[in-house]
Amino acid sequence: MKLDTSIACSLTPGAEIDCCGGTHIGYLKAMKRSPWFYDRWTIATERRLYSRAKLIVAHADIMKQELRDFYGINPDKITTLYPPLTINTQDTDQTRSELRRHFHLPDDKTLFLFPSSSHKRKGFPLLKDYFEKGNGEELLIVAGRPPKGECKNTLYVGYCNEMPLLYKACDYTILASSYEPFGMVGPESVANGTPVIFGENIGCCEIIDRKARVTFNVSDAESLTSAISLLKASPLTLTPPYTQYLAKKSLASVREHVEESLRRVQLVP
Incomplete structure (x- = not known):
């Protein structure tokens, strides 16, 4: 043939x-x-x-x-x-507070979602170091493979089959990947209304509007600290329809x- x-x-x-x-x-x-x-x-x-x-x-x-x-x-x-992009989204009438109770997450903290099954490549060591130095007002929420050992200011929620709702429950999604040619987590998060804080080397940053992302150098811990400080000073909030923050050519x-x-x-x- x-x-x-x-x-x-x-x-x-x-x-x-x-x-x-x-x-x-x-x-x-x-x-x-x-x-x-x-x-x-x-x-x-x-x-x-x-x-x-x-x-x-x-x-x-x-x-x-x-x-x-x-x-x-x-x-x-x-x-x-x-x-x-085959993006999984889910409409819900639940508020963020209600979603946090659903996932047993605190309602008085700033939550950074880290979805990962390959922690070293996704930059967990860098993130762990940052959050362990914090005062507990910011928490890293790990979904996927459990982290090894004790991790201060980190909560593990397991493998989640309700990722759209988990995105909506958190303030930001964060990745510090050493190598991430594209990264579907980025557009999935934004499409569910949650902005991202990503390494500047992650491919999907090319299609995410600057209003929905903050980037940093994954080789520089101070760059991560500065990026999160920027979010503290000027938090990102997205409004529907969330696909407006994704480049049309990516859809x-x-x-x-x-x-x-x-x-x-x-x-x-």
């Missing part, structure tokens, strides 16, 4: 269009890891895939830059198309995303 066009979303050399949601070299550099056998195999496979593809669809401009810097890809064959459906990829591949010389 002959196909008109093939699209790869994984390590499948030979596709005409490759969707890049992250690079292995970028990941290793961000995590400060030296390559082992599997890493070298993965990087070699990526190079073959990228060299053979007619068009590479980067899921954020930061991925486009990695492809140029780390793999030497001709920028003419790279285009940025943000991944189609395409899967079908529209594929159709645009097919249109752009025809423009590549």
Whole structure:
């Protein structure tokens, strides 16, 4: 069977269009890891895939830059198309106070939600250090994998199947990821009315309005402190419809995303 066009979303050399949601070299550099056998195999496979593809669809401009810097890809064959967002939202008549009681959270604290199943990559050590130095007025709410050991000013709520409501119960969502090519948590949080405080290297910051986000340098603890101090002085509050804080070009459906990829591949010389 002959196909008109093939699209790869994984390590499948030979596709005409490759969707890049992250690079292995970028990941290793961000995590400060030296390559082992599997890493070298993965990087070699990526190079073959990228060299053979007619068009590479980067899921954020930061991925486009990695492809140029780390793999030497001709920028003419790279285009940025943000991944189609399937955002889980949930309308509720419950107030934030009622939602906090539902999740057994205090109503008199500023709550920073940290959804994570990969704490080291998501920046938990940096966040833990900040919140442990606090006076208890600000709490880190961990959803997902439990943190190890005792953590002052941190509450663990477990794996949550009501994430839209948990977003709404908290003041902010926070991530300090060392490597986060896009980060669906960002648009999910904003779409549920909760602004974000994110590392400036996180890809989804490109599609979130500045009125709904504050960013910081994940390599600088003082930068995190300054960002949270900024929020204390000028808290962020979002008003519906919350999709107004997300770039329209990020709200395409899967079908529209594929159709645009097919249109752009025809423009590549």
